Amino acid sequence: MQTLQRSFKFFGLLALAQLKHKSAIPLTVQIKDLSHWFGNGSMKKQVLHSISLEISPGEVVLLTGPSGCGKTTLLTLIGALRNIQHGDLKVLGHQLRNSSRKTRQRLRRNIGMIFQGHNLLRCLTAEQNVQIGSDLLASFTYEERRAQARQWLEEVGLQEHMSKLPHDLSGGQKQRVAIARALAARPKLLLADEPTAALDSATGREIVSLLKRLALEQSCAVLMVTHDPRILDVADRLLKMEDGRLLHFLE
């Protein structure tokens, strides 16, 4: 009987320790009552209405919703690319409301962003473009950063195209270079706006599986806007937005 009581006590303490450990892990994204407006005077228009949302390290969250409902605006606010007008937004422990430009710059080094339009530098090869990402890894030597860039290009299936300039690549290939560049910086948060839009279905799945693996291996939280029904199953959580509001939480 005493042995049984001791085991109950042991497992009780173990469960408590695990619970404490879990609650001690800081959230990657913590949003409370976030609203946003564009324009001034009579042209002022509210595009986000009191958004609240939490994302944990390693979680893959997909965001869907009709065109113009505010998905990209939300992503750019989380990515520290816009000023917070109303509400609280903490990313990787940093409060973004009233934050300094320096804080936002430092924070952006830990956020990988894949936006539509690729934003590749036209005069650099695919490899050099990806190396811009790995160059953010201050503790690595030049050779190591170069090796990282090559490795990520291989991961996205572009080993044959490393020395090509962006204008010699297809839309889908440019998209993959942009993805490799974001991953090469080993981000703690990855924000992606329709990353599979320009990709065929097989490549799209491969890329999304890669993002999922990154989330698990590096405890990187992923928030991805998508209209692609083929990739919904990779999500830990599906969010839906409409008219600037988060509607459903489909677990």
Ligand SMILES: Nc1ncnc2c1ncn2[C@@H]1O[C@H](COP(=O)(O)OP(=O)(O)OP(=O)(O)O)[C@@H](O)[C@H]1O
């Ligand atoms: N810089 C801006 N100035 C003024 N209005 C803007 C600006 N950016 C976005 N908007 C407006 O804010 C609303 C939300 O736009 P947003 O791009 O966030 O939507 P979205 O859901 O990402 O759309 P899509 O799926 O088409 O990319 C839209 O009505 C858009 O016209």
